[in-house]
Every structure is written in C-alpha cells, then in structure tokens.
Amino acid sequence: MIYGPTILFALGEGAVIPLLPVLATKMGADLAASSLVVTALVIGQLCGNLPAGWAVGRFGERLTMIASSLVTLAGTLVLMLAPSVGMLMLSALIIGFSASAFGLARHAFMTTRVPLHFRARALSLLGGSFRFGMFIGPFATAALLSLFGTEYASIWFFIACTLAVIALVTFGPDPEKVAAASAPEPRVVKEQPADDADTGELISTGSIPTVAAHEGIFRTMLTHRAVLFRLGLTAASLSGLRSARQALLPLWGVSLGLDAQSIALIVGISGAIDFALFYASGQVMDRFGRLWAALPATVLMAAGFLALSLTHDLSEATMWFGAFAMMLGVGNGLSSGILLTLGADTAPQHDPAPYLGSWRMMTDGGATVAPLLITAITAAASLPFAAAAMGVLGIFGSIGFARYIPRFVPRPEGRE
Numbered sequence: 001m002i003y004g005p006t007i008l009f010a011l012g013e014g015a016v017i018p019l020l021p022v023l024a025t026k027m028g029a030d031l032a033a034s035s036l037v038v039t040a041l042v043i044g045q046l047c048g049n050l051p052a053g054w055a056v057g058r059f060g061e062r063l064t065m066i067a068s069s070l071v072t073l074a075g076t077l078v079l080m081l082a083p084s085v086g087m088l089m090l091s092a093l094i095i096g097f098s099a100s101a102f103g104l105a106r107h108a109f110m111t112t113r114v115p116l117h118f119r120a121r122a123l124s125l126l127g128g129s130f131r132f133g134m135f136i137g138p139f140a141t142a143a144l145l146s147l148f149g150t151e152y153a154s155i156w157f158f159i160a161c162t163l164a165v166i167a168l169v170t171f172g173p174d175p176e177k178v179a180a181a182s183a184p185e186p187r188v189v190k191e192q193p194a195d196d197a198d199t200g201e202l203i204s205t206g207s208i209p210t211v212a213a214h215e216g217i218f219r220t221m222l223t224h225r226a227v228l229f230r231l232g233l234t235a236a237s238l239s240g241l242r243s244a245r246q247a248l249l250p251l252w253g254v255s256l257g258l259d260a261q262s263i264a265l266i267v268g269i270s271g272a273i274d275f276a277l278f279y280a281s282g283q284v285m286d287r288f289g290r291l292w293a294a295l296p297a298t299v300l301m302a303a304g305f306l307a308l309s310l311t312h313d314l315s316e317a318t319m320w321f322g323a324f325a326m327m328l329g330v331g332n333g334l335s336s337g338i339l340l341t342l343g344a345d346t347a348p349q350h351d352p353a354p355y356l357g358s359w360r361m362m363t364d365g366g367a368t369v370a371p372l373l374i375t376a377i378t379a380a381a382s383l384p385f386a387a388a389a390m391g392v393l394g395i396f397g398s399i400g401f402a403r404y405i406p407r408f409v410p411r412p413e414g415r416e
Contacts, residue, residue, distance in 0.1 A: 001172050002106070005065065005165045006129040009072075009102055012161030013095065014137020015144070015154045016079070017041065020092060022151060029085045039371070040089040042243075044096025046364040050217050052101035053357020061105040062169060068101035069166045076162060080155050100364070103130070104356055111344035111352040117286065119344060120293075124282025124337030131275050131336070220354040227346050227408045228358055234400030235339050235359075236366030237393050238294070241301045242335070243367035244390045245270075245328045247374055248383075252308070255383050256317055266322050270329035277333025284334070285341055290409050294338050294401040300331035302394025309387035339363050345409045 020041070021034035029037070055064045075094030082088045106126060114122045144153040221228060249270065253263035284293045304327040311320035343359040344352070370390070377386040 001168070002110070003125060003129040005168050006103075006106060006126060007133050008161045008165045008168070009069070009099070010130045010133025011137050011140065012133075012158035013099060014134035015141045015161075016076075016095075016137075016158045017134075018138050018141055019151045019154055020088065023079075023082075024085050024088055027082075027085050027088065033085055037085065037089050037092055039368075040092040041096040042364070042368050044093035045100040046096075046361060046368050047093075048097035048100030049104065049357045049361040049364060051097075051357075052104040052360075053220075053354045054217055055101060056105050056108045056353035056357075057351055061109040064101055064105040065169050066166060068098040068105070069162055069169065071098035072102070073159065073162045073166070076155060076158050080152065080159075100360065104353065104360060107340055107343065107360070108353040108356055110340075111347050111356065112349060114344075120285030120290070120337060120341045121279070121282035123340040123344060124278055124285070127337040127340055128275070128278035131278055135271060135275050217354045217357060220348075221358045224346070224348075224355055224358070227404075228362060230400070231342065231346065231404040231408045232359055232362040234397055234404055235342055236362045237397030237400065238298055238301075238335060239339060239363040239366035240370035240373075241298070241305070241390060241394050241397065242332055244305070244370040244374060244393075245301070245332060247371040248305075248387060248390065249325055249328070251374075251378070251383060252312075252321055252387070255312070256321060258318065258321075262318075266325050269322075270325040273326055273329035274333040274336075277330065278336035281334050281336040281338065282341075285338065289405075290338065290342060290345065291401060291405045293334060294342070294405060295398060297331045297335035297338065298394055298398045298401060300334065301328055302391045302398060304328040304331060304391075305387045305394060306391030309384040309391065312384045342405070342409060 017038070020037045024034040024037045052064065052068075055067070059067075072095055075091045075098060078087060078094060079091035082091055107123075110119075110122055110126060140157060141154045144157055145151065147153070249267050250263055253266060258266075281293050281297075304324045307327075308320070308324040311317050311324070314320060343356050343363075347355040347359070370393075373389065374386045377389050
C-alpha cells in the first residue's frame with residue numbers, strides 16, 4: 001500500500017511520456033512545439049505543488065491521492081480525444097498537475113510516519129519505485145506498439161494503471177490508520193521559539209507528535225524561508241542537474257551524428273546504472289549522514305558535465321560520450337532519494353504538507369529551468385558550453401550542500 005500505487009502511477013506515466021512528442025508531430029507540430037508538449041507536463045507538476053500541499057494538509061493523504069488519480073484519469077481521457085496540439089498540451093498540464101499531488105501525498109505520509117533512523121532508506125525506496133515505473137514504462141510502450149500498432153494502446157494502458165491505483169487506494173488498507181494504530185503514545189514536542197522558526201532543525205525523532213494547528217502555505221513559506229531559500233535552492237540545483245542529464249545526453253548523441261539505436265543504448269545503460277543504485281543511496285544517508293550522499297553525487301555529476309564539455313571534437317568523442325554518460329548515471333543514482341529525505345528532515349513533523357509543497361516547488365523549479373538554460377545556451381553559443389554551464393551549476397550545488405546540510409540537517413545522536 002505504500003509503494004504499489006507509486007509504481008503503478010509511474011508505470012502508466014512512463015509509458016505515455018515518450019508518446020507526447022510523437023502525437024504532437026502527427027498533429028502537424030514542429031520539433032519546437034512538440035518539445036513544448038513535454039515541457040507542459042513539467043510545468044503542470046511545478047504549478048501543482050502548492051495546491052497539493054494545501055490539499056494534503058486539509059483533506060489528508062488518502063483523499064488527495066484518490067482525487068489526484070481521478071484528475072489524472074480525466075487528463076488521460078483528454079489526451080485520448082485531443083483533436084489539436086493545444087488540447088494535447090492541456091492534457092499534459094493536467095497530468096503533471098495531478099502527478100504532483102499524488103507524489104506529495106505519499107511524501108507527506110512518510111515524513112510523518114517513518115522513524116528517522118531508516119527514513120532515508122524508506123524514501124529512497126519511494127524514489128526507486130517511481131524510477132522503476134519510469135524505467136519500465138517505455139519498454140511497455142514498445143511492447144504495446146509492437147502488439148497493437150497504435151500509440152493509443154499506451155494511453156489505454158495508462159488508464160488501466162490509473163484505475164488500478166484508484167481501486168488500490170480506495171479499497172485497500174489505509175496506511176494512515178494502520179500507522180496511527182501501531183504508533184506509540186504521542187509525545188509532547190517542545191515547540192521552537194519564534195526566533196528559531198526558520199532554522200530548519202529537527203524537532204522530533206520520527207514518532208507522531210501532538211497535532212498542532214495547520215499553517216497555511218504562505219505562512220509556512222515565510223516561517224521556513226531560511227531553509228527554503230538556502231538549502232531549497234541548493235536542492236534545486238541538484239534537481240536541475242538530473243533534468244539536464246535527461247535533456248542533454250540525447251542532444252549530445254545527435255550532435256555527434258549517432259543513430260537513434262546507439263543513443264538509446266547509451267542513455268538506457270546510464271539509466272539502468274542510475275536505477276540500480278537507488279537503495280545504496282538510502283543506506284549511505286542513514287548510516288553516514290545526508291551529506292555523504294548529496295556531496296559525492298553532486299561533485300560526480302558536475303565533473304561529468306565539465307569533462308563531457310571538453311570531448312565533443314575529439315577523435316574518440318563517442319567513447320567519451322558513453323563513459324561520461326555512465327558517470328552521470330552513477331552520480332544520479334547515488335543521489336536517489338536525497339531530495340525527498342532533505343525535505344522530510346527539514347519539514348515540521350506535525351504538519352509537513354504545506355512545507356513539502358514549497359520544497360517540491362523549489363526542486364521542480366530547478367528541473368524546469370535547467371532544460372530551458374541548455375536550449376538558450378546552445379542557441380547562443382554551443383552544446384559544449386551548455387554542458388560546461390551545467391558543470392558550473394553542479395559546483396555551486398556542491399558548495400551549497402557542504403555549507404547548508406550540516407547547518408539545517410544536524411545528524412541525530414545514535415544513528416547506526
């Protein structure tokens with residue numbers, strides 16, 4: 001009940017995402033307009049974070065997941081019947097908007113209920129569940145295209161996955177009630193003084209504290225402005241590196257003149273390495289601290305982008321492309337779950353949803369801006385300059401993690 005709905009949701013979404021530019025092209029869109037359809041999905045997710053934080057705080061995780069799944073179903077039906085590129089973009093916005101609510105609901109549940117000493121492993125598994133669905137989804141699309149010969153088979157697959165999620169969340173055991181029934185007696189948690197409200201320091205060790213009054217989205221942002229605009233912006237840089245990897249690697253292969261199969265193979269192997277390391281990241285964070293996952297991952301990705309930017313015109317450029325794509329996959333895999341974990345660590349434990357909405361808006365903002373920067377820098381200069389710019393972004397992110405994780409996420413005593 002914790003990970004199953006996430007896998008199903010991501011599996012359906014991962015099956016549909018590769019089809020969006022294909023459907024847009026068939027409707028007469030050029031490459032730029034087709035890319036905008038995919039970008040609309042990310043924009044919808046970015047715009048949905050704050051409303052999702054309000055909804056989870058007001059109605060709870062389960063009702064929010066059910067509602068977001070129903071909205072996803074409506075967006076998928078719009079996708080099925082879309083007569084134009086504009087309607088296709090609208091459906092992508094709806095799906096992205098509801099996906100943010102679904103993800104935040106599960107994030108908020110685990111922030112409140114999972115004990116601190118294995119929180120990172122649990123959240124890495126949550127991130128790994130999403131990665132599994134997004135990794136397998138395109139293969140499901142390929143199989144469905146081969147079997148039925150139409151892109152709409154994958155849309156029906158997404159509808160089936162969404163209906164399964166709705167049934168599972170509606171009629172399955174409610175994790176909120178199970179966790180509440182098995183939890184120890186609530187402790188009174190010492191409230192932070194007003195001067196320390198924005199320090200981001202932990203105020204509980206994972207058990208359910210006494211419920212306090214719910215704060216609104218904007219009041220929460222104001223209260224925790226220090227951690228959001230320091231550690232949150234640093235986290236956004238890592239999110240940007242992840243998004244840049246997905247956007248830049250296929251473009252790099254095209255610029256080298258590689259065929260589609262070679263590019264897909266290199267990017268696919270990089271993604272497989274990324275997926276294989278997701279649980280190792282949680283182990284490192286729980287055993288040695290958050291910085292030991294965030295800093296090496298960010299440094300590795302920064303170095304990978306900087307080194308890649310120097311290889312474009314070399315005689316063995318294809319070999320270096322494959323090598324540094326693997327390096328970026330390792331870095332991305334080692335960072336699996338870190339953004340979820342840092343958000344959970346710095347969130348107010350009694351009412352995390354409004355804060356997590358703000359946190360996820362920051363990280364999704366980084367993921368949205370990075371591909372736009374790559375496009376702008378490539379148009380103004382060249383693709384190697386864009387790769388180098390991402391490397392510089394990674395350097396700043398590394399400095400930020402080294403400075404702000406010890407300040408805002410102190411390591412609890414007695415961690416194994």
